[in-house]
Amino acid sequence: MTEVVEAGPSLRGARLRLSAALWRRPWLKAAGLLALPVLAFLVVYVGSLAALFVSSFWQVDAFTGKVVHDWTLDNFSTIIHDSVYRQIILRTILMAAAVTLTDAVLAFPLAFFMARIAPRRLRLVLFVLVLLPLWSSYLVRIYSWRLILAKNGALNWALNSIGLPDAGLAYTNTAMWIVFSYVWLPFMILPVYAALERIPQNYLEASGDLGARGWRTFRSVILPLALPGVIAGSIFTFSLTLGDFITPALVGGGKHNFIGNVVEEQIGINGNVPFAAALASVPVLVMGIYLVVAKRLGAFEAL
Amino acid sequence: MKNAHRRLLSWGAAALLVGALAAVAAGCGSSGESKSSATTTTGGTPANTPSSIGKGEGKLNLIEWPYYSDPAFAKKFTQQTGCVIQRKDAGSSNQMVALMRAGGGGGGGQWDLVSASGDASLRLIRGGDVKPVNVNLIPSWQNFIPIFKSPAHNTVDGVHYGVSLQWGPNVLLYNNQKVKPGPTQWGALYDSKYKGQITIPNNPIQIADAAFYLMHSNPSLGITDPYELNKTQFDATVKLLKQQRKLVKLYWNYDTDGRAAFANGDVSIGAIWPVDTLALQAKKVPVTEVIPKDGATGWADTWMLAKKAPHPNCAYLWMKYVTTPQVQAQQALIFGETPVNPKACPFMNTIQAGSCAKYHLNEPLNYYNTIKFWKTPIADCGNGKNDCMDYNDWQTAWTQITG
Numbered sequence: 001m002t003e004v005v006e007a008g009p010s011l012r013g014a015r016l017r018l019s020a021a022l023w024r025r026p027w028l029k030a031a032g033l034l035a036l037p038v039l040a041f042l043v044v045y046v047g048s049l050a051a052l053f054v055s056s057f058w059q060v061d062a063f064t065g066k067v068v069h070d071w072t073l074d075n076f077s078t079i080i081h082d083s084v085y086r087q088i089i090l091r092t093i094l095m096a097a098a099v100t101l102t103d104a105v106l107a108f109p110l111a112f113f114m115a116r117i118a119p120r121r122l123r124l125v126l127f128v129l130v131l132l133p134l135w136s137s138y139l140v141r142i143y144s145w146r147l148i149l150a151k152n153g154a155l156n157w158a159l160n161s162i163g164l165p166d167a168g169l170a171y172t173n174t175a176m177w178i179v180f181s182y183v184w185l186p187f188m189i190l191p192v193y194a195a196l197e198r199i200p201q202n203y204l205e206a207s208g209d210l211g212a213r214g215w216r217t218f219r220s221v222i223l224p225l226a227l228p229g230v231i232a233g234s235i236f237t238f239s240l241t242l243g244d245f246i247t248p249a250l251v252g253g254g255k256h257n258f259i260g261n262v263v264e265e266q267i268g269i270n271g272n273v274p275f276a277a278a279l280a281s282v283p284v285l286v287m288g289i290y291l292v293v294a295k296r297l298g299a300f301e302a303l
Numbered sequence: 304m305k306n307a308h309r310r311l312l313s314w315g316a317a318a319l320l321v322g323a324l325a326a327v328a329a330g331c332g333s334s335g336e337s338k339s340s341a342t343t344t345t346g347g348t349p350a351n352t353p354s355s356i357g358k359g360e361g362k363l364n365l366i367e368w369p370y371y372s373d374p375a376f377a378k379k380f381t382q383q384t385g386c387v388i389q390r391k392d393a394g395s396s397n398q399m400v401a402l403m404r405a406g407g408g409g410g411g412g413q414w415d416l417v418s419a420s421g422d423a424s425l426r427l428i429r430g431g432d433v434k435p436v437n438v439n440l441i442p443s444w445q446n447f448i449p450i451f452k453s454p455a456h457n458t459v460d461g462v463h464y465g466v467s468l469q470w471g472p473n474v475l476l477y478n479n480q481k482v483k484p485g486p487t488q489w490g491a492l493y494d495s496k497y498k499g500q501i502t503i504p505n506n507p508i509q510i511a512d513a514a515f516y517l518m519h520s521n522p523s524l525g526i527t528d529p530y531e532l533n534k535t536q537f538d539a540t541v542k543l544l545k546q547q548r549k550l551v552k553l554y555w556n557y558d559t560d561g562r563a564a565f566a567n568g569d570v571s572i573g574a575i576w577p578v579d580t581l582a583l584q585a586k587k588v589p590v591t592e593v594i595p596k597d598g599a600t601g602w603a604d605t606w607m608l609a610k611k612a613p614h615p616n617c618a619y620l621w622m623k624y625v626t627t628p629q630v631q632a633q634q635a636l637i638f639g640e641t642p643v644n645p646k647a648c649p650f651m652n653t654i655q656a657g658s659c660a661k662y663h664l665n666e667p668l669n670y671y672n673t674i675k676f677w678k679t680p681i682a683d684c685g686n687g688k689n690d691c692m693d694y695n696d697w698q699t700a701w702t703q704i705t706g
Contacts (some may be wrong), residue, residue, distance in 0.1 A: 257706060266698075268397040270698040272695070293664050
């Protein structure tokens with residue numbers, strides 16, 4: 001502060017003039033504040049997406065493995081016409097839908113209990129428990145699931161000890177469904193909790209005063225008000241499942257490819273970035289449609 | 304007034320977006336140009352290789368299979384030459400290629416050498432990422448087992464792009480408690496008797512294993528080299544692999560995943576590497592390794608010189624050092640692989656009695672006819688017809704197979 005004073009009246013004058021100019025022109029202030037984040041957003045976020053989309057129209061020279069910058073729709077036509085890619089896309093979307101549904105069903109009662117029933121101390125404990133898995137690496141948790149589901153793993157050991165046969169879940173679609181539902185569950189619980197917590201208590205009382213029983217109150221008051229939260233959570237679980245390649249690779253046994261796996265293989269093994277880019281546009285498109293539908297249902301009011 | 308602000312902001316945003324896209328497009332264009340110029344300068348002719356090894360530059364940057372510069376022998380190298388090694392471990396051939404292609408290719412001016420396996424080496428040569436090596440500067444090269452002097456996976460038109468290092472077979476491994484009697488032929492991996500108990504690598508080069516099996520079980524297809532398949536042969540192989548998918552429990556990405564599946568009891572028979580057999584046996588998992596009578600596919604690693612290697616002298620010194628008999632023996636026993644320099648045999652036996660024979664270093668030359676070494680499939684496979692399926696086809700088919 002003293003330094004500024006010592007710098008003399010000229011500097012102070014400049015500061016005052018700048019501040020006055022900013023006061024007189026609010027748009028200049030806004031532009032100054034937003035320039036950096038907007039630039040980063042456009043270059044890093046939108047720019048990389050644009051680069052992805054542009055490169056999906058290129059091709060790879062099979063001999064040298066280099067990218068050839070000739071414009072072609074071949075990559076997209078392969079994706080549309082080759083049944084294996086249709087199957088992979090369908091499998092990925094169905095898995096994302098199944099995981100989202102499972103997480104919604106699991107998260108709702110827990111979030112309701114946390115938001116409206118649990119005393120403060122218990123609520124805190126539950127919060128910590130919900131977030132606890134996120135403190136450890138995602139990879140570690142997937143590997144531990146592999147150990148649980150393995151033939152000589154914890155699950156079969158527990159089943160055998162009560163006289164049941166092996167579950168035989170290792171490297172199956174069911175295994176992937178379980179692991180996906182597990183890893184993304186916190187992302188569903190938190191928005192649903194936020195939505196449920198915001199419902200005013202007197203709405204429920206009013207519903208009761210008007211003669212509605214528990215189920216009717218749930219259906220007509222709680223569910224409609226919590227739905228945006230569920231949809232917000234479903235955006236997370238759906239998009240995270242749609243883009244994942246680690247769980248299918250580690251838990252799925254390599255037999256059930258997802259969009260993410262094929263993208264990873266095309267880049268990692270084949271060096272075919274254009275085809276990978278074309279395939280990576282599919283989840284972008286699917287999420288775009290999903291978000292439009294979610295917006296119609298008012299999901300963004302709960303974010 | 305408010306509307307005016309908004310319009311201004313949106314115009315500003317639009318201008319920024321256009322600028323960003325232009326920058327991206329410019330970036331793409333320039334990187335594309337530099338790449339294509341890199342291709343044209345790598346010719347088939349023996350380019351200017353050094354005639355002697357100069358003084359070391361004090362540094363050596365390696366892309367390697369984990370611990371290919373194990374301190375057990377690398378320390379002495381640094382003491383002798385003053386070249387300090389910085390290593391980057393790669394988990395797969397594809398990661399190696401990706402690392403070499405990063406930063407504009409040719410090792411990006413960062414990496415000196417890469418320990419590429421045969422399924423990566425031709426890709427690096429064709430992509431212009433590695434440069435010719437003067438093998439006369441590597442004295443041990445003269446002593447190599449003949450097939451490793453100029454193998455097809457690292458020598459093109461008589462030009463060497465590196466020196467061979469070590470090799471190993473892809474072996475048939477089974478749990479000897481669960482699989483009785485033990486299998487003796489590759490056919491076991493296609494036998495519905497073992498449904499749900501099989502693991503094989505998740506790698507397009509695995510198509511060659513099926514072709515190798517068909518080469519012996521179905522001679523009418525006329526397969527002579529499992530990496531050179533015409534359309535008919537390729538389709539027959541892919542058909543076999545699609546049937547095999549129903550039997551496979553796990554396509555392993557990293558050999559450690561396959562290893563874990565054996566240890567956890569998820570699989571009891573599969574194709575894997577000798578290093579995994581050693582690791583599983585050390586953990587008392589009851590597994591037995593077989594190299595069937597017909598032979599096997601195998602991998603051979605090469606230290607390849609990056610096109611933009613910043614420390615070429617240290618790189619040559621390293622190639623010279625790791626091919627000497629003593630170091631060859633040390634490395635072979637650390638990884639469970641076989642040296643390319645047969646003079647390593649007595650040194651291996653000194654470290655571990657009988658290991659020279661155990662790792663097949665004392666086999667007669669015709670033994671190597673039974674091992675088909677990994678090489679990247681290309682269309683021009685030497686029959687003059689240019690009708691072989693290339694690596695792109697292999698990759699596409701592999702996606703179809705694994706679904």
